[in-house]
Amino acid sequence: xxxxxxxxxxxxxxxxxxxxxxxxxxxxxxxxxxxxxxxxxxxxxxxxxxxxxxxxxxxxxxxxxxxxxxxxxxxxxxxxxxxxxxxxxxxxxxxxxxxxxxxxxxxxxxxxxxxxxxxxxxxxxxxxxxxxxxxxxxxxxxxxxxxxxxxxxxxxxxxxxxxxxxxxxxxxxxxxxxxxxxxxxxxxxxxxxxxxxxxxxxxxxxxxxxxxxxxxxxxxxxxxxxxxxxxxxxxxxxxxxxxxxxxxxxxxxxxxxxxxxxxxxxxxxxxxxxxxxxxxxxxxxxxxxxxxxxxxxxxxxxxxxxxxxxxxxxxxxxxxxxxxxxxxxxxxxxxxxxxxxxxxxxxxxxxxxxxxxxxxxxxxxxxxxxxxxxxxxxxxxxxxxxxxxxxxxxxxxxxxxxxxxxxxxxxxxxxxxxxxxxxxx
Amino acid sequence: xxxxxxxxxxxxxxxxxxxxxxxxxxxxxxxxxxxxxxxxxxxxxxxxxxxxxxxxxxxxxxxxxxxxxxxxxxxxxxxxxxxxxxxxxxxxxxxxxxxxxxxxxxxxxxxxxxxxxxxxxxxxxxxxxxxxxxxxxxxxxxxxxxxxxxxxxxxxxxxxxxxxxxxxxxxxxxxxxxxxxxxxxxxxxxxxxxxxxxxxxxxxxxxxxxxxxxxxxxxxxxxxxxxxxxxxxxxxxxxxxxxxxxxxxxxxxxxxxxxxxxxxxxxxxxxxxxxxxxxxxxxxxxxxxxxxxxxxxxxxxxxxxxxxxxxxxxxxxxxxxxxxxxxxxxxxxxxxxxxxxxxxxxxxxxxxxxxxxxxxxxxxxxxxxxxxxxxxxxxxxxxxxxxxxxxxxxxxxxxxxxxxxxxxxxxxxxxxxxxxxxxxxxxxxxxxxxxxxxxxx
Numbered sequence: 001x002x003x004x005x006x007x008x009x010x011x012x013x014x015x016x017x018x019x020x021x022x023x024x025x026x027x028x029x030x031x032x033x034x035x036x037x038x039x040x041x042x043x044x045x046x047x048x049x050x051x052x053x054x055x056x057x058x059x060x061x062x063x064x065x066x067x068x069x070x071x072x073x074x075x076x077x078x079x080x081x082x083x084x085x086x087x088x089x090x091x092x093x094x095x096x097x098x099x100x101x102x103x104x105x106x107x108x109x110x111x112x113x114x115x116x117x118x119x120x121x122x123x124x125x126x127x128x129x130x131x132x133x134x135x136x137x138x139x140x141x142x143x144x145x146x147x148x149x150x151x152x153x154x155x156x157x158x159x160x161x162x163x164x165x166x167x168x169x170x171x172x173x174x175x176x177x178x179x180x181x182x183x184x185x186x187x188x189x190x191x192x193x194x195x196x197x198x199x200x201x202x203x204x205x206x207x208x209x210x211x212x213x214x215x216x217x218x219x220x221x222x223x224x225x226x227x228x229x230x231x232x233x234x235x236x237x238x239x240x241x242x243x244x245x246x247x248x249x250x251x252x253x254x255x256x257x258x259x260x261x262x263x264x265x266x267x268x269x270x271x272x273x274x275x276x277x278x279x280x281x282x283x284x285x286x287x288x289x290x291x292x293x294x295x296x297x298x299x300x301x302x303x304x305x306x307x308x309x310x311x312x313x314x315x316x317x318x319x320x321x322x323x324x325x326x327x328x329x330x331x332x333x334x335x336x337x338x339x340x341x342x343x344x345x346x347x348x349x350x351x352x353x354x355x356x357x358x359x360x361x362x363x364x365x366x367x368x369x370x371x372x373x374x375x376x377x378x379x380x381x382x383x384x385x386x387x388x389x390x391x392x393x394x395x396x397x398x399x400x401x402x403x404x405x406x407x408x409x410x411x412x413x414x415x416x417x418x419x420x421x422x423x424x425x
Numbered sequence: 426x427x428x429x430x431x432x433x434x435x436x437x438x439x440x441x442x443x444x445x446x447x448x449x450x451x452x453x454x455x456x457x458x459x460x461x462x463x464x465x466x467x468x469x470x471x472x473x474x475x476x477x478x479x480x481x482x483x484x485x486x487x488x489x490x491x492x493x494x495x496x497x498x499x500x501x502x503x504x505x506x507x508x509x510x511x512x513x514x515x516x517x518x519x520x521x522x523x524x525x526x527x528x529x530x531x532x533x534x535x536x537x538x539x540x541x542x543x544x545x546x547x548x549x550x551x552x553x554x555x556x557x558x559x560x561x562x563x564x565x566x567x568x569x570x571x572x573x574x575x576x577x578x579x580x581x582x583x584x585x586x587x588x589x590x591x592x593x594x595x596x597x598x599x600x601x602x603x604x605x606x607x608x609x610x611x612x613x614x615x616x617x618x619x620x621x622x623x624x625x626x627x628x629x630x631x632x633x634x635x636x637x638x639x640x641x642x643x644x645x646x647x648x649x650x651x652x653x654x655x656x657x658x659x660x661x662x663x664x665x666x667x668x669x670x671x672x673x674x675x676x677x678x679x680x681x682x683x684x685x686x687x688x689x690x691x692x693x694x695x696x697x698x699x700x701x702x703x704x705x706x707x708x709x710x711x712x713x714x715x716x717x718x719x720x721x722x723x724x725x726x727x728x729x730x731x732x733x734x735x736x737x738x739x740x741x742x743x744x745x746x747x748x749x750x751x752x753x754x755x756x757x758x759x760x761x762x763x764x765x766x767x768x769x770x771x772x773x774x775x776x777x778x779x780x781x782x783x784x785x786x787x788x789x790x791x792x793x794x795x796x797x798x799x800x801x802x803x804x805x806x807x808x809x810x811x812x813x814x815x816x817x818x819x820x821x822x823x824x825x826x827x828x829x830x831x832x833x834x835x836x837x838x839x840x841x842x843x844x845x846x847x848x849x850x851x852x853x854x855x856x857x858x859x860x861x862x863x864x865x866x
Contacts, residue, residue, distance in 0.1 A: 166848060167852070168848065168851050168852065168855070169855055170852060170855045170856060170859065171859065172859070173856055173859060176852070176856065198845055198849075201845075201849065202849055202852055202853075205849065205853065206852075206853060206856055207853060207856050207857050207860070240849075240850075240853065305806075308805070308806070308813075309802050309805045309806065309813060309814060310813055310814045310815070310816055311813040311814060311815040311816075311822055312815045312816055312817040312818070313816045313817075314816060314817065317816060351817065353817050356813075358827075359830070361830065362830065363829070363830060363833040363834075368833075371837070372836075372837065375837065375840040375841070375844075376840070378840075378844060379840055379843060379844065382843075382844060382847050382848070383847075385851065386847060386851065389851060389854065393854075393858070396858075399858075
């Protein structure tokens, strides 16, 4: 049973080279239990260690200190301590004990929430995510927590910076669902509906065997965001959605489906009636704001349709066709859409006429060429990724084992030898 | 028949002279389907057999009362009395309801005699058939079933008639027998309204390697045309009707009259063919011209449509509408056909122009400018007209999509979609892989 001082000296001694670090790691793992029981360990003992040089040791000690319940007067200190640690720690050392680090950060998040001040936790957690990440393409368990804090603190921009990495590899489905769901909500808050749609789409179509509550909530938001963004609602889920989702989602989200169907018909009054009828459901899901946005987007969609058919139209006619109250409202809506870049038009106030123009984009400028170039590069990169993934999969022993086993059932004869005999179990 | 001549000779003077003084000749040379109120006697004389009765009853049910209804019921009564269908007789009598006087009341004596006669005949046919079957002479068995079929048809028991006709199939030895059976089956199926059977039996005859008598071939085309019409396949129906040999004449009177071939074929062609097909198959079709002579209004309206005289074309259509609604096969397709013809007219009108003045177009189509705007809006939404409406000046401008810009836009969009889809797929594959790992054997 080593005492606290012994542990501290060994930490201070063995924190320099990587060989020493692995020895230290083993030592710490062994000492973990005894440290927990040891009541000498206090927050003040941590002052003897430097978080940036002795990160691994610091981490273990912090973990021991915070694993039990912490009295509220200390809570704020603990939070501060952990925040400083996260800021200062060394990423390499941390990654040796990443699960401990992650659980520490989760506890940190809980404490911050208890204190009722999520804003304090945003910056540290962002840093934590970057330090724990092995590569920017891999999702960690910290991502959803970080996003959750950003949502609660309403720091959407910070959250969005986390989302801008492309995630391609995922370990835990649950982390992924939460990540996409929170990410979708952040994008909705920033009004970036395209990205929100992508994230929510990923949850909705993720493979699952039983209906997942996160996916269900995501589907409800997905319906509303599709209405706002593309103005169309299709009642069938995308083809790649799992069968569990396809059979169950519709029955569990009937108010949203109703909204979608009446949106497709295009009549404002009916849509509003449906919304009012189901408003208690929407409030329960905290989606009422989103639903209201969807309703106002119906006007936009109807006006957009008018641009396809008319060259000029009077404001009064627009108001009549889109069921707005009067020409002034119509003018406001059209003005808003012109500013947002959704339509190209000229308003002639003297005659009360709107003249719709064609999209002036000629695709001849150098900026456009740059955009196209970047899209091409991106596509090439993605294709490479896909090929690499395919190759790695075909070498994966688990996969080959499963294919080999299934092959037993279908005897194709000797000429169909894609899987070597060794893997047929 | 003098009375009828005076009725139709007024406005139809020009038509009659082109027919070459055909007033005295048989009535199927006179224009019957016209814009004038239907001349029921002349109409009924185009048909014979059961279809005459059903058509008259249909007219009586749908013409909205008055003299026309009584006239139709009276003729139906007379016709039924010539046959052996007591059930139809009872129906007609209840419809007449004594309005035509005593001569057209319930004649129970007649009913009883006919029923008794039917019983006797049935017994006789039964015993004959039984003896044929014991003798196992194929030909006589076939004749026996055939006679049964005819008997049931005359009595109005169509299902039994159909069953018996179909039973003769097993005893048919030559191609002629098969054709005979199929024709009977087709006739009964048309009367029953089961047009799927009609199509299958027409196909059965077509599979026959022997070349057909042209009149029989024409009859079959009419039958399959009717079947397509019922299934709302107007293009196929039009093609069939247009191929009917003019030698058909009145030989298929128990189903369809040559005027009907012309009307159905003309209207379906107008609603579904494009311009080149219309010219090749209808206007330049010498055979079909013989049929069109019988319904000069249809001929005129097709020509008007082709030469873009839309106002008069739509006028003819409007005037024919009332009479066509009394036609037993066409009545529930009139609205769709008219709608399609009108849409085609609108599209064809705007096609050659860069800009069109909406008020002049509204005059041509006899509608108001706002109504026209709504119709055009619907067509633009359906992408049938590429144009945009200048609502301020009431002009329609043709709009040709800029191919180059559209291509660029599509390419960029596709790139983005590919990006999203591939990333989603990789994520899903990852999740599935995780499942493999989680469920290690």
